[in-house]
Amino acid sequence: MSIQRLSHIGICVSHLATSVSFYRTLGFEELSRLTVQGQQSAQLLAIEGGALQAVYLERDGTRLELLYYPTAGHRQDAVPCPMNRLGFTHLSLRVEKIDETITRVEEAGGTVLAETRVDNPDWHSSAVFVTDPDGLRIELLQAPGDPNALPSG
Numbered sequence: 243m244s245i246q247r248l249s250h251i252g253i254c255v256s257h258l259a260t261s262v263s264f265y266r267t268l269g270f271e272e273l274s275r276l277t278v279q280g281q282q283s284a285q286l287l288a289i290e291g292g293a294l295q296a297v298y299l300e301r302d303g304t305r306l307e308l309l310y311y312p313t314a315g316h317r318q319d320a321v322p323c324p325m326n327r328l329g330f331t332h333l334s335l336r337v338e339k340i341d342e343t344i345t346r347v348e349e350a351g352g353t354v355l356a357e358t359r360v361d362n363p364d365w366h367s368s369a370v371f372v373t374d375p376d377g378l379r380i381e382l383l384q385a386p387g388d389p390n391a392l393p394s395g
């Protein structure tokens with residue numbers, strides 16, 4: 243197998259400008275925009291009409307592709323989706339000051355899932371789930387030590 247690298251993570255959004263603004267608030271930088279339509283696009287995406295507007299954002303080497311379908315629209319299931327639903331569940335961001343980040347998330351149109359907040363004084367850490375404007379879960383984690391280290395249990 244000759245996979246070269248992870249290209250991006252796609253996120254369908256209901257309002258492109260709102261979502262771009264939200265993710266820029268979280269430190270993602272806009273890289274480029276793409277508009278496609280026609281038969282090949284419809285075939286690849288398996289969406290009739292296939293019109294797509296996309297914005298690519300990047301932070302810490304991770305690229306997000308925000309996908310907006312002006313003709314086909316979007317489908318929305320339970321928001322936020324349960325953590326045990328199969329498939330993609332959440333993004334996770336290591337933050338320096340969790341309470342400040344929560345405020346910025348709310349100001350940018352996100353929602354704080356306050357009931358998920360846990361503070362662990364023994365580990366000097368806090369975590370909470372928030373959602374983007376469309377209900378995608380984002381975990382905010384504040385913890386001491388190397389922000390590049392993986393969690394261990």
